[in-house]
Amino acid sequence: MEFLAFLLRRIMWSLLVLFGLSVVIFTIARVVPGDPARMALGPSASADQVAALQEALGLNAPMWEQYIRFLSGLTQGDLGRSLLTEQSVTVDIAKTFPATLELVLCTILLAFVTGVPLGVAAARWKDRWPDNLVRAIAIGSAVVPSFFLALLLQILAGYVLQILPTTGRLPAGMRFDADITGLLVIDSVLHGRFDVLGEALRHLLLPATALAAATMGQIARITRASMIDVSRQDYIEAARAFGIPDRVRLFKYSLRPAFVPPLTILGLEFASLIGGAFVVELIFSWPGMAAYGVRAITQKDLNAIMGVVMVSGVFFVMVNLVIDLLVGIVDPRVRIRGTRA
């Protein structure tokens, strides 16, 4: 029962946040100088055509009425038309989102798979050289600009060593439609195309690494801190007193409760992941939503920009909601307290 209340509260909260986000986006979109109707029709349009479109788009209505229109369009999934592709922004984003999703999921996996063991090692050998090394890696990965790391990886792996591809999701000649989930890694297995799987993974490696670096550092750090916290607990001392071997103590008793803070961190890190994706997708020519957003920004394709921002925001809010729920399931204290903090 209390879990249900918790669930409802979190969902209401998320809706409120999304509402606020839509207000912010709408305000920004209306602040822009320039006439959306003229921009959509091009310079050769006559004054009549422009006026007609202005009427049709409701640009002459009062602000609040325009906002209602905007909001109802949003809920129906209408994000307007892109200036560049002349298609619905929703369609454009639907086509590019799976690539970004796949990259982000791969990044999270990579960050966890590398970050947690590093954190465990640092906690295990606290204050000795592994600990210092991990600390250095964590700091280093936090301060390196994502675009710098991406470029560096591109040079090293792509040109100097020439072992990994540096552009796109698949080689230009390879044709494959990810028609089931949109994720190459899963769809290729479902279709039995293991050559596609291999190429997809090879192409994912560099961008995911560039994106995962900062998060990996944070996860390592947090894991270390919470492992140390947990190891100070009485029941761990008791386990040691009882002669339970180190390894069992480490994995069975320490690691599980220590998992909660890294999971929590993920929610916060997700913001920087989405931000980093813009730069990484650009550098690796990754055909994802963030690259679409960057092109929209440089070409001042307003509807596309707002669409991408909205979708990023929604994505972020939903991920945090899911994480909140997961943490709520695992840690009852959070349910009672009402927030993760």
Added chain:
Amino acid sequence: MTRRFLTMTSAVALTAGLLAGAAAAQTVVTMNTVQIFGTIDPAKISDYTDYMAAVNLYDGLVTVDGAGNLVPQLAESWVVSDDAKEVVFTLRADATFSDGSPVQASDVIYSFERLLRIAQGPSNLFAGVVEPGAVVAVDDLTVRFTLSKTFAPFMATIPALMILNAEVVEANLGEDDGQTYLSANVAGSGAYLLDSWDRGSRMIVKRNPDYYGGFGENPIDEVRWIVTNDEATVRALAASGELTMTSQFQSPETYDALVAMGRFRMESQATATGFYLKLNSRVAPTDDIHVRRAIALATDYDTIREVIFPGEPMSTPLPAAFAQFFADDVPAPVYDLAAAQAEIDQSAYAGQPIPVTLGYVAGATFEEEISLLMQANLEQLGFVVTQQPDPWNRITEIAADVATTPNVNQIFFGPTYPSPDSMFFTQYHSDAAGTWASMEWLQDPEVDAMIDAARATGDVAEQAEIYKDLQRNLVEQMVSVPLLAQTVQHAMDNCLTGFVAVPMQSFDYDFTRYSWTC
């Protein structure tokens, strides 16, 4: 005995293998393009990228060769009346659309009328020249165009009229005259068929083996366009073997790197496309003729042509490629800062800091470099420079209003049809004001009269005289600083041949003209 037998069988096996391999091998050309394809609807195509796809997917009555001559395509012959107001085209009897149905006069009429109805793309070439209803079918294979007035360049504009399969379009008319259907499908008779199109990133077209026009030796079976203007991506694609041909807008460093790989050669050809500094003649300080001349004198032409962007020297707004009409008595502009200072001293703005805006396409590195070079020189003369990089669609927007057009604009302009009229009308006639091609806002009745006069006469010698006078007039007013005539450059795989620059849009990217020699 055994040895000979084995050698023979292995030789046979090898040959069979080779033959089988050769039969199965597809020739694929992968090319990068720096802009996305806006549309494939022949009534709406407008820039060089759009035409690049259109010339492969659709055919017109005629096409254009490297010298600017008209070459029969769907029409096997044509007759122009003595007063140049009537043209009768005879279609090929064997011309078919990609679905097998024959190309008929009714399709030509339908395509033309639809073009005028939608009033976009190449329609401005025919508006006011051929009225709706003035195109009639004499019989199934003969079609007559009747002009409403003498318009000398008419024949040169005909290649831009691409012929649609009327039956198919009418079956998919929808609410918008088939625009939705044709924005994603092809109803034409081109040599290539649309295989896939991912708007933001790539387009793939495949050879139509039943193409009525046939192919040469070793034709290109598949063309893939990848949209990217990122130099690093182009290099990566070239290094991995995926790129066959670059766009014409890569940086010199990228071209060098590709040639160094060994697989590529530089294909450089002169074109009739001019690269200008268009000076807004209605806004201070470029409204003063002395200031405009000073800017022309403050331009370091040699550095631009040799280091930043290659090209041939240009002395008037008309590239020398239009040999018959070119005024060769006009001296080329020079770089002389002292003379520039003298011009400034004669202007209305002498003695004060002169604010000026330099506009260019954001993201085009060579344009930024040219703008910085201009800034360095202009500041020595007392100009206060503001750089104004803008994305291309924003440039087309600010070009629509004289108040928002920057003082100096870097613009490429090539003939939209192989006639000098294309160079002058679109850039300098008052009726063509308000586009990215006419950022000078010239609006000079004397110039208008000369352009109209040249259009109204069919006598080539007379046209040449008028155009030469026109060039001298424009150079005198110095509204466009002619930087260079573009030398189009591609890094091309050594096995690919067939590129010949054509003075009309992207007709040189018609891949039926190419072949694979390896």
Added chain:
Amino acid sequence: MSEPVVPQEALSNAWQNWYRFSRNPTAVIGALIVILCVSMAILAPYITPYPEHVGSFVDFRNRHQPPSALHWFGTDNVGRDILTRVIYGLRVSLILAVVVLGIAIPVGTILGLMAGYYGGWTEIIIMRITDIALAIPPLVMALAVAAVLSPSLINSMLAISALWWTWHTRLIYSITRQLRSQEFVEAAETLGASKAHILFREILPNCVSAIAVKTSLDAGFVILIGAALSFLGLGIQPPTPDLGTMVADGASYLPDFWWESMLPGSAILFLALGFNLLGDGLRDLFDVEDVR
């Protein structure tokens, strides 16, 4: 996550703090880096070899030169000295950080104090708005704002500040909430001190160390976000040098002319590292947990 521990060390114990600080090697390195960069930025016109290369200078015969005795960091695609432009670029980054934090800290602090002390509707409104703003990924919001305005340094600063104050609000709010029920505050209230006095003379001084830590850490991240914005083309316009823009411009020439993007990129890394180490050191010093 537990509530932040209110630091007991007051800044007046300067010597003690200095001693403890100087025992932490990474913190000292961080401080030195920051001092070095700030001094280079301030003294830029005097210490750079080619200060005129920052303006409208071009020298096409000298473009793409590798690092040499004449040009320690080489030259770029227009022939300008990269070392000079990197040092001036540090200026731009630091100004960005100063302005953004200069807006974010006062705004965030005041809002946090008010929300934490007054409670009631003030608290609810301020904190709900803060939470909504915090729910938006900062780079995405900064991109949206900078994208719709024309690209310039000021607009980038605006874009980042638009969200940055929220982090400070939340921090100060938590501290204020805790302190509100402490004895010295109650004492001041009973004595009839004005609200302003309580907020600014009693509570605020206890927040200073947390603010110092957060400011230092934030400076690094603001600089990184600013660099990302200008890498995407939304920063200060040419020819004024900017580190992110230099990396973007130089990226087209990789890997042959690697110095044009790698060296400015390393400068960004260096500066952010300095602030990060400094912030870490201050955090250890003041023993403030949960300041990210």
